[in-house]
Amino acid sequence: MSRSSKKGPYVDPKLLKKITKVKPDGKTVIKTWSRDSEIAPEMVGYTFGVHNGKNFIEVLIKEEMVGHRLGEFSLTRKFLRHGGKMQRELETTAQTKAAPPGGTATPPKK
Numbered sequence: 001m002s003r004s005s006k007k008g009p010y011v012d013p014k015l016l017k018k019i020t021k022v023k024p025d026g027k028t029v030i031k032t033w034s035r036d037s038e039i040a041p042e043m044v045g046y047t048f049g050v051h052n053g054k055n056f057i058e059v060l061i062k063e064e065m066v067g068h069r070l071g072e073f074s075l076t077r078k079f080l081r082h083g084g085k086m087q088r089e090l091e092t093t094a095q096t097k098a099a100p101p102g103g104t105a106t107p108p109k110k
Contacts (some may be wrong), residue, residue, distance in 0.1 A: 010036065010037060011037050011038055015032055019043060019046060022046065026060060027047065029048070030046060031048075032048055038069055039061060039065050040066065041066050043066075044063055050074035052075065057075075
C-alpha cells in the first residue's frame, strides 16, 4: 500500500541535513542506509552511496529519478548467469571463436 497523499513523500531528515552540508558537484558521495527515502527535487545532482546490504552502490541522481525510492537504484541481489546445458554450449562456442587460429597462444616449452 502506498503512502497517504496528505502526508507527502517520505525523505529521511538526516539525509536532508547531509545534503545542506555538501555541494552538488557529483563527486562527493553521501552515504546512506535509508533505501526507503523518496528522491526529492533538492537531491538532483548529488551522488549517494546507497547501502545494498553488503556495500554502498554509488547513484548519481538525475531529474528522471524524482519520485522514485533510493533503493530502486541499488540492487540487493547479484545476477551471475543462467545455468544449464545451453549456457555451457554458448560459452564454449564463444571461447572457440575468441581463440587465435593455429592453436594456443602460449609459447612452446624448451
